[in-house]
Amino acid sequence: MPSPGGHHGGTLAAIALVVALGAAGATAAALKLRREREADALAARLTQGDPSRGPAIALQYGCAGCHAIPGIRGPGGRVGPPLADLGARVYLGGRLTNTPGNLIRWIEDPRAVDPQTAMPTTGISKREARDMAAYLLTLR
Ligand code: HEC
Numbered sequence: 001m002p003s004p005g006g007h008h009g010g011t012l013a014a015i016a017l018v019v020a021l022g023a024a025g026a027t028a029a030a031l032k033l034r035r036e037r038e039a040d041a042l043a044a045r046l047t048q049g050d051p052s053r054g055p056a057i058a059l060q061y062g063c064a065g066c067h068a069i070p071g072i073r074g075p076g077g078r079v080g081p082p083l084a085d086l087g088a089r090v091y092l093g094g095r096l097t098n099t100p101g102n103l104i105r106w107i108e109d110p111r112a113v114d115p116q117t118a119m120p121t122t123g124i125s126k127r128e129a130r131d132m133a134a135y136l137l138t139l140r
Contacts, residue, residue: 040140045139046100047130054135061122063132070139078118086136092118103133 010121043051058064064074068082089098095114096102105112108129110119124132 002123049130
């Protein structure tokens with residue numbers, strides 16, 4: 001005689017395990033999403049820019065032609081340094097300390113900071129430079 005629940009007990013435990021694992025997965029995904037949202041909000045606050053506009057701007061002004069930038073499909077140029085870990089850099093263009101304000105300044109007009117720099121002034125507006133800086137600051 002099969003004991004009542006013996007077989008079922010195992011099945012229920014398996015179902016409980018699957019449900020628990022599913023919940024853990026959903027929690028991890030939610031946490032990742034929250035971290036991304038927080039990074040976006042912080043970058044927006046530091047720059048008064050909108051990070052979501054970064055990719056379009058990087059293509060429009062050729063940033064992605066000279067720099068490898070995560071999340072932006074471009075030729076992945078090697079003319080300028082990759083901008084992946086920009087948030088961790090100490091100096092910009094070897095001259096400016098890496099603060100949000102200096103990043104915006106550099107992006108808007110690098111030749112005003114250093115007339116000798118190989119990075120051209122691209123004609124990007126202040127507003128767009130803020131958006132681009134916000135995007136770059138979300139990269140960690
Ligand atoms: C013609 C190639 C070229 C284009 C286009 C270009 N850059 Fe650059 N960029 C460079 C080079 C070269 C440097 C290194 C300059 C130096 O150290 O003097 C640089 C440096 C930088 C830096 C500083 C990085 C560091 O670690 O010092 C940032 C930020 C940056 N570029 C962002 C941008 C953005 C945003 C755009 C688009 C608006 C852009 N660049 C367009 C070539 C380019």
